[in-house]
Amino acid sequence: VNCQDYETWITGYIDGELPEPDRRRLEEHLEGCRPCRLELERLTALKEELAMLKFKEPGDAELRRYWSGIYNRLERGVGWILFSLGAIIALGCGTVLTLEAVLEDTEVPLLMKVGIFALAIGLVVLLVSMLRERLTLRKTDKYSREVQR
Amino acid sequence: VAPQPGPDVLAERNEQIDRLWAAIMRLGPKHREIIVLGHIEELSYKEMASTLDVPVGTVMSRLHAARKQLRAQLSGEQP
Numbered sequence: 001v002n003c004q005d006y007e008t009w010i011t012g013y014i015d016g017e018l019p020e021p022d023r024r025r026l027e028e029h030l031e032g033c034r035p036c037r038l039e040l041e042r043l044t045a046l047k048e049e050l051a052m053l054k055f056k057e058p059g060d061a062e063l064r065r066y067w068s069g070i071y072n073r074l075e076r077g078v079g080w081i082l083f084s085l086g087a088i089i090a091l092g093c094g095t096v097l098t099l100e101a102v103l104e105d106t107e108v109p110l111l112m113k114v115g116i117f118a119l120a121i122g123l124v125v126l127l128v129s130m131l132r133e134r135l136t137l138r139k140t141d142k143y144s145r146e147v148q149r
Numbered sequence: 150v151a152p153q154p155g156p157d158v159l160a161e162r163n164e165q166i167d168r169l170w171a172a173i174m175r176l177g178p179k180h181r182e183i184i185v186l187g188h189i190e191e192l193s194y195k196e197m198a199s200t201l202d203v204p205v206g207t208v209m210s211r212l213h214a215a216r217k218q219l220r221a222q223l224s225g226e227q228p
Contacts, residue, residue: 011213015187017194017205046220050188052166 003036010040014047095120172222180215187212 009026012018018026030037067073102108102116154162173184186192186200197212198205 008210008213011216012194012209015194015212017209042220043216046216046223049165049169049223050184050216050219052162053169053188054191 003033006030006033006036007039010036010043014040014044168223172219175222176215176218179211180218183208183211183215184219 006026006029009018009022013023013026030040099116099120103113173181176184182201183197186197192200194205194208194212197208201208203211
């Protein structure tokens with residue numbers, strides 16, 4: 001066995017695939033052969049570098065692929081719409097029920113009733129006014145589309 | 150949880166991976182094949198031998214030749 005044969009064995013050695021008797025012979029040879037020891041170092045370094053090929057980058061690419069699926073986008077969209085709708089209905093109903101209860105309650109003084117009623121009406125007016133402002137701006141603001149992106 | 154590597158580290162690693170792949174693509178078909186089986190699929194010598202229908206000794210010598218070729222490619226392109 002010459003150095004060239006040993007060199008091939010080095011590959012099997014660093015992969016842990018060299019049979020026992022050959023492994024021992026190679027180790028004995030390595031002790032006395034500097035060039036082969038150098039080759040072992042270089043091949044080990046290369047193997048470590050090649051291990052990077054197994055490295056897979058999670059993140060942007062994965063995420064983009066996830067969102068490119070129509071179902072995933074639909075799921076999230078439908079989820080948000082249902083959530084918002086539910087919140088609006090629940091809040092609206094709660095407000096109306098509370099108002100009803102307060103206005104019908106004979107023990108609550110009239111002034112208090114007027115105050116609460118005005119508060120509720122004021123809130124609705126403010127909300128509508130804000131919505132109208134948004135809608136008007138959306139129609140007339142020529143930059144809004146670029147900003148949205 | 151392992152700390153996320155910074156963008157500079159990731160960029161460097163990506164560059165190195167690109168460089169490796171470019172070198173692998175320049176190998177001959179047999180060498181490229183054995184590198185992919187050994188380093189991407191991570192097959193054992195025995196598995197590679199049965200996949201390629203060659204003796205285990207051939208797997209070792211071919212893998213050795215492929216790695217040497219690859220190393221030459223990688224060092225050749227560096228200034």
